[in-house]
Amino acid sequence: MSNKMEEQKAAREEIKKLVEDYYNRFLKTDKNEFSEGDRIPYAGRVFDEKEVTNLVDSALDFWLTAGRYTDEFETRFAQLLGVKYASLVNSGSSANLIAFMALTARELGDRQIKRGDEVITVACGFPTTIAPIMQYGAIPVFVDVAVPQYNIDVTQLEKALSSKTKAVMIAHTLGNPFDLKAVKEFCEKHNLWLVEDNCDSLGSEYTIDGETRYTGTWGDIGTSSFYPPHHITMGEGGCVYTNNALLNKLIKSYRDWGRDCVCPPGKDNFCGRRFDGQFGQLPVGYDHKYVYSHLGYNLKATDMQAAVGCAQLDKLVSFADARRANWERLKNNLQDLQDVLTLPEPAEGSRPSWFGFIISVRENCGVSRNDITKALEAHNIQTRLLFSGNIIKHPCFDEFRDTDAYRVVSDLKATDYIMNNTFWIGVYPGLSDEKIDYMAKVIKEALGR
Numbered sequence: 001m002s003n004k005m006e007e008q009k010a011a012r013e014e015i016k017k018l019v020e021d022y023y024n025r026f027l028k029t030d031k032n033e034f035s036e037g038d039r040i041p042y043a044g045r046v047f048d049e050k051e052v053t054n055l056v057d058s059a060l061d062f063w064l065t066a067g068r069y070t071d072e073f074e075t076r077f078a079q080l081l082g083v084k085y086a087s088l089v090n091s092g093s094s095a096n097l098i099a100f101m102a103l104t105a106r107e108l109g110d111r112q113i114k115r116g117d118e119v120i121t122v123a124c125g126f127p128t129t130i131a132p133i134m135q136y137g138a139i140p141v142f143v144d145v146a147v148p149q150y151n152i153d154v155t156q157l158e159k160a161l162s163s164k165t166k167a168v169m170i171a172h173t174l175g176n177p178f179d180l181k182a183v184k185e186f187c188e189k190h191n192l193w194l195v196e197d198n199c200d201s202l203g204s205e206y207t208i209d210g211e212t213r214y215t216g217t218w219g220d221i222g223t224s225s226f227y228p229p230h231h232i233t234m235g236e237g238g239c240v241y242t243n244n245a246l247l248n249k250l251i252k253s254y255r256d257w258g259r260d261c262v263c264p265p266g267k268d269n270f271c272g273r274r275f276d277g278q279f280g281q282l283p284v285g286y287d288h289k290y291v292y293s294h295l296g297y298n299l300k301a302t303d304m305q306a307a308v309g310c311a312q313l314d315k316l317v318s319f320a321d322a323r324r325a326n327w328e329r330l331k332n333n334l335q336d337l338q339d340v341l342t343l344p345e346p347a348e349g350s351r352p353s354w355f356g357f358i359i360s361v362r363e364n365c366g367v368s369r370n371d372i373t374k375a376l377e378a379h380n381i382q383t384r385l386l387f388s389g390n391i392i393k394h395p396c397f398d399e400f401r402d403t404d405a406y407r408v409v410s411d412l413k414a415t416d417y418i419m420n421n422t423f424w425i426g427v428y429p430g431l432s433d434e435k436i437d438y439m440a441k442v443i444k445e446a447l448g449r
């Protein structure tokens with residue numbers, strides 16, 4: 001090693017020690033420190049000195065765009081989930097956009113999703129699961145969901161099918177897998193793509209015919225979000241993953257400006273054929289770096305985000321365990337309230353890595369959902385609704401309502417019920433038993449118990 005390299009290594013070590021010290025003095029928190037009235041968030045980032053030192057290490061590289069940490073994250077994330085290919089992106093919404101757009105590529109032949117084609121989904125969920133479908137000009141077909149799993153009602157799938165159906169694109173709600181067995185069988189029977197929005201379910205497991213896999217890896221493409229409340233975080237971030245080599249190529253192309261070339265950032269002539277191809281109507285030998293096979297985006301993340309993600313990956317399994325333990329404790333605490341509250345149930349064949357604890361307040365029981373959420377918030381306990389409730393009721397649908405921009409299968413009774421009666425609270429690893437018990441106590445008090 002040259003003198004300069006040795007000096008650099010030593011300087012990094014020195015900085016690392018200082019950063020660790022800074023973390024211990026100013027950033028470290030103790031989840032067990034709690035007095036009634038302290039803020040209890042529904043979720044939040046959980047990290048130690050490793051995330052901070054990785055971030056600084058990446059800053060010292062000053063590479064800024066995708067680099068060594070991105071490579072490490074993509075490789076380890078794919079290994080952990082048991083998929084062949086993972087592409088890091090800048091958010092879960094970007095992951096959904098790319099997952100969908102990859103399926104619109106002409107390379108997919110008669111399975112290409114074209115404008116006017118239909119994609120089966122649900123109206124009860126996060127808007128950016130369905131936004132890419134409509135932005136492109138395909139038609140979302142909304143199927144109702146079922147309580148207490150809050151996932152697609154699979155008995156409605158056949159009714160939703162038409163000659164234009166090309167895909168099913170849905171999320172696993174708050175960590176609880178949808179009926180993957182039924183949905184996968186339906187997709188296979190009708191030759192449809194399955195996109196699993198796994199943004200709220202990283203680490204959830206699902207078993208079909210004795211085979212257990214992580215959610216997000218059963219369908220054709222899975223997506224993740226690494227926004228702070230999610231199972232792991234890098235601030236902003238997301239991932240798109242698949243076992244299909246062609247889909248992986250399309251995902252990378254749509255992420256990276258739509259380009260044909262697969263050179264990593266900062267590397268030229270990776271394929272060794274930079275100047276000898278002929279594409280479209282371009283002249284022979286047109287620089288492959290500037291050949292565009294799709295109308296794409298730039299949705300890449302930075303290496304600093306990936307550096308934080310690498311440290312978080314080591315914690316994913318323990319985070320999922322902590323989420324499960326917190327969920328169980330809340331459920332035990334609330335068991336006696338089932339005359340007024342509908343408590344969540346895991347899907348059959350699943351081992352959820354819960355995102356939250358979802359509760360519906362029974363209608364006409366004398367207390368409303370808002371009575372309880374107001375009581376919780378008044379005690380500094382953060383609450384959330386099931387995202388959009390019913391996306392069709394939102395202002396973003398004003399211009400589409402009752403047009404053929406979307407289709408609804410029968411009524412959305414359970415979706416509307418959830419919009420009116422459902423909320424959720426946190427189970428994230430930053431919660432202690434004491435905080436969980438306090439949340440349950442406040443709910444009981446709000447119900448006069």
Ligand SMILES: Cc1ncc(COP(=O)(O)O)c(C=O)c1O
Nearest residue numbers: 091092093126171199225226227
């Ligand atoms: C189910 C689901 N899909 C997609 C997203 C979007 O992720 P992001 O916030 O990283 O864009 C979210 C956000 O929480 C989500 O809950």
